[in-house]
Amino acid sequence: MDFEYTAEENSFRxxxxxxxxxxxxxxxxxxxxxxxxxxxKVREKGWVGFSWPTEYGxxxxxxxxQAILREEMALAKAPPLGTSFMGLAWVxxxxxxxxxxxxxxxxxxxxLDSKVTWCTGYSEPNHGSDLxxxxxxxxxxxxxxxxxxQKIWTSGAPWADWIILLVRTDFDVDVKHKGITCLLVPMNAxxxxxxxxxxxxxxxxxxxxxxxxxxxxxxxxxxEEGQGWMVTVSALxxxxxxxxxxxxxxxxxxxxxxxxxxxxxxxxxASEDPRVRRTLAMFEAKIAAxxxxxxxxxxxxxxxxxxxxxxxxxxxxxxxxxxEMDDFAVELTGQAGLQLAGxxxxxxxxxxxxxxxxxxxxxxxxxxxxxxxxxxxxxxxxQPKD
Amino acid sequence: xxFGFTEEQNMLREQVRRFMKEAxxxxxxxxxxxxxxxxxxxxxxxISDLGWLGLVIPESYGGxxxxxxxxxxxxxxxxxxxxxxxxxxxxxxxxAILRCGSADHKANWLPAMASGESICTIALYDEPNWISPDxxxxxxxxxxxxxxxxxxxxxVPDALSAQHYLLAVRGPHGLALAAxxxxxxxxKAQPIMDRTKPAGSVSLDKVVIPADFLLPMTxxxxxxxxxxxxxxxTAEMVGAAEAALSMTSEYAKERIQFGKxxxxxxxxxxxxxxIYVDVESFKSLLYYAAWTVxxxxxxxxxxxxLAKGYASDAFARIGIDGVxxxxxxxxxxxxxxxxxxxxxxxxxxxxxxxxxxxxxxASLGGL
Numbered sequence: 001m002d003f004e005y006t007a008e009e010n011s012f013r014x015x016x017x018x019x020x021x022x023x024x025x026x027x028x029x030x031x032x033x034x035x036x037x038x039x040x041k042v043r044e045k046g047w048v049g050f051s052w053p054t055e056y057g058x059x060x061x062x063x064x065x066q067a068i069l070r071e072e073m074a075l076a077k078a079p080p081l082g083t084s085f086m087g088l089a090w091v092x093x094x095x096x097x098x099x100x101x102x103x104x105x106x107x108x109x110x111x112l113d114s115k116v117t118w119c120t121g122y123s124e125p126n127h128g129s130d131l132x133x134x135x136x137x138x139x140x141x142x143x144x145x146x147x148x149x150q151k152i153w154t155s156g157a158p159w160a161d162w163i164i165l166l167v168r169t170d171f172d173v174d175v176k177h178k179g180i181t182c183l184l185v186p187m188n189a190x191x192x193x194x195x196x197x198x199x200x201x202x203x204x205x206x207x208x209x210x211x212x213x214x215x216x217x218x219x220x221x222x223x224e225e226g227q228g229w230m231v232t233v234s235a236l237x238x239x240x241x242x243x244x245x246x247x248x249x250x251x252x253x254x255x256x257x258x259x260x261x262x263x264x265x266x267x268x269x270a271s272e273d274p275r276v277r278r279t280l281a282m283f284e285a286k287i288a289a290x291x292x293x294x295x296x297x298x299x300x301x302x303x304x305x306x307x308x309x310x311x312x313x314x315x316x317x318x319x320x321x322x323x324e325m326d327d328f329a330v331e332l333t334g335q336a337g338l339q340l341a342g343x344x345x346x347x348x349x350x351x352x353x354x355x356x357x358x359x360x361x362x363x364x365x366x367x368x369x370x371x372x373x374x375x376x377x378x379x380x381x382x383q384p385k386d
Numbered sequence: 387x388x389f390g391f392t393e394e395q396n397m398l399r400e401q402v403r404r405f406m407k408e409a410x411x412x413x414x415x416x417x418x419x420x421x422x423x424x425x426x427x428x429x430x431x432x433i434s435d436l437g438w439l440g441l442v443i444p445e446s447y448g449g450x451x452x453x454x455x456x457x458x459x460x461x462x463x464x465x466x467x468x469x470x471x472x473x474x475x476x477x478x479x480x481x482a483i484l485r486c487g488s489a490d491h492k493a494n495w496l497p498a499m500a501s502g503e504s505i506c507t508i509a510l511y512d513e514p515n516w517i518s519p520d521x522x523x524x525x526x527x528x529x530x531x532x533x534x535x536x537x538x539x540x541x542v543p544d545a546l547s548a549q550h551y552l553l554a555v556r557g558p559h560g561l562a563l564a565a566x567x568x569x570x571x572x573x574k575a576q577p578i579m580d581r582t583k584p585a586g587s588v589s590l591d592k593v594v595i596p597a598d599f600l601l602p603m604t605x606x607x608x609x610x611x612x613x614x615x616x617x618x619x620t621a622e623m624v625g626a627a628e629a630a631l632s633m634t635s636e637y638a639k640e641r642i643q644f645g646k647x648x649x650x651x652x653x654x655x656x657x658x659x660x661i662y663v664d665v666e667s668f669k670s671l672l673y674y675a676a677w678t679v680x681x682x683x684x685x686x687x688x689x690x691x692l693a694k695g696y697a698s699d700a701f702a703r704i705g706i707d708g709v710x711x712x713x714x715x716x717x718x719x720x721x722x723x724x725x726x727x728x729x730x731x732x733x734x735x736x737x738x739x740x741x742x743x744x745x746x747x748a749s750l751g752g753l
């Protein structure tokens with residue numbers, strides 16, 4: 001056991017730090033062109049799609065270097081390395097793994113250069129967690145598919161340029177995981193309609209997406225017909241080290257401690273209240289557990305062991321912390337904690353209140369906690385499937 | 387960066403597992419439980435020969451000179467099978483001697499402890515639920531020829547199998563560890579619900595020890611000994627909790643109700659998943675804490691308080707749910723899961739419960 005880094009790893013960390021020092025001015029000093037310049041610079045560094053093969057514009061970055069890059073970026077509170085979160089997280093890796101040469105040439109550079117953003121068309125009105133039961137259908141007619149159906153809860157759909165879409169191409173199958181196909185569709189395709197849905201926080205970043213006779217050329221199919229489930233599963237399995245998240249959560253914990261220090265409860269400093277102290281300490285214990293779980297799993301990967309579903313452990317912690325930390329802040333500050341931005345007594349600009357309404361983005365988005373529990377119970381503990 | 391175990395440590399783990407399976411399986415543990423001391427000299431000899439008693443004792447004092455991470459491997463695995471042997475007590479006593487003893491103490495006492503020839507235990511606090519220097523009230527008074535001690539130390543771990551005791555006392559110059567031997571004291575069993583963790587009271591009636599047998603102990607030393615004690619207990623909690631999970635998980639696969647294995651019901655499988663999350667998590671925290679003991683001692687207090695703060699309550703719930711998920715059979719004396727529930731209750735207050743450790747995390751974190 002050791003937490004030492006090699007000379008090369010340390011010099012990479014220093015390179016990232018130096019870069020951040022030179023290229024990441026404090027927020028108030030960031031001018032209009034900052035984001036565009038930032039994206040260009042990190043792209044030049046090879047840090048966008050850092051782990052992707054060099055032949056596709058990545059840097060073939062190793063596991064530890066990826067973790068270092070994420071950690072340093074999070075420590076510096078740097079903006080994301082690209083504008084398409086989903087493009088970088090799974091669309092790109094999916095295309096690299098299953099795409100044709102033409103698809104790779106067409107889509108990968110635009111993702112890396114932040115020229116296009118992607119959204120993900122998985123969930124349907126009747127099929128969210130039960131993803132393999134999708135009904136949105138595509139019929140092949142000559143050199144294209146005709147898509148009809150509906151997707152819902154599609155995050156980013158109101159502004160995305162492309163959608164990675166799961167459709168059913170075969171209804172006559174013995175197992176529901178078969179007959180699913182993955183298509184790459186431009187959001188401006190005729191017959192495709194986006195209806196944003198307002199969420200409980202008042203934002204409109206997810207939407208219903210309707211498909212009426214939308215024509216998708218066969219060349220936009222990712223993987224073989226009927227292979228869509230495998231494409232999706234391996235794309236979602238593109239698990240990333242959670243070290244960046246952990247850094248952000250420690251940071252949030254510090255902000256929460258600041259709030260506790262300036263808050264009174266029943267006329268006394270909240271920081272002296274045993275339940276307050278204990279709750280914060282338990283948050284810290286869970287975040288630290290995420291950190292050391294992550295390092296343990298990273299070590300396994302470095303040694304060439306395959307991870308099964310261990311990452312669901314950290315996803316469950318993340319989900320509960322995501323809900324509990326903001327909720328705690330709101331409760332701690334009483335009625336003032338209920339005010340959103342603009343409220344005359346709003347706490348920290350209403351940011352806790354706002355966040356306390358935003359958790360489903362994270363908690364439900366990547367598979368609900370109960371799905372994660374199924375995964376752990378079935379794949380790790382060997383319990384029978386539901 | 388490598389947050390995993392070496393080949394040697396993996397082999398050590400295998401060795402301990404094999405020993406527990408072949409020499410100290412649950413039927414033998416149950417036999418030992420029926421005695422006050424729960425001690426088995428033959429098994430003690432075997433683990434001495436395997437070198438486990440000298441793991442964290444330097445080679446110059448007859449030990450193997452390894453680290454607390456190695457000891458963690460052994461404690462995790464012996465606790466998986468609920469070993470009642472006083473291994474943790476011996477390790478903790480040797481850690482205290484290494485920390486507070488003089489060169490002579492180390493040279494005189496440690497080799498016999500590494501070889502298993504002498505069995506030593508340590509007891510710190512006189513209050514059953516208070517971790518603080520103020521909770522040490524047993525007093526050593528200066529007399530001709532040394533110090534005199536009268537009083538009782540309660541809940542001394544492994545008191546009946548030990549021959550030597552390090553007892554925390556208030557001496558004329560502050561806190562200290564008094565080294566006394568079995569023939570100077572009266573030892574009485576103090577039965578607790580977990581019979582695999584025997585404790586006893588050690589009574590001293592005008593016992594006089596040579597001046598040299600009072601080892602000065604600063605408050606920092608006391609904190610250190612408490613912290614490594616918590617590392618040892620939490621390591622044992624990891625092994626025992628994993629065993630309880632595996633036992634319950636296997637049962638859930640086999641037990642059929644309403645025509646299905648109960649593990650197919652989400653009420654059962656989700657609880658099992660949550661237990662897995664908890665065990666994985668306090669295990670990771672514990673490994674880090676064990677690493678800090680030798681490699682980053684300034685981080686030990688926070689690291690162990692995170693681990694035991696998490697583990698104490700989590701393991702207690704695992705003990706309860708382990709029995710609960712078994713239903714009626716789990717409630718029987720014959721079935722082993724109940725032994726793990728008792729172990730979880732034992733571990734909860736040892737070297738600080740969740741309230742103590744989480745409050746300390748808050749203080750260390752600036753609250």
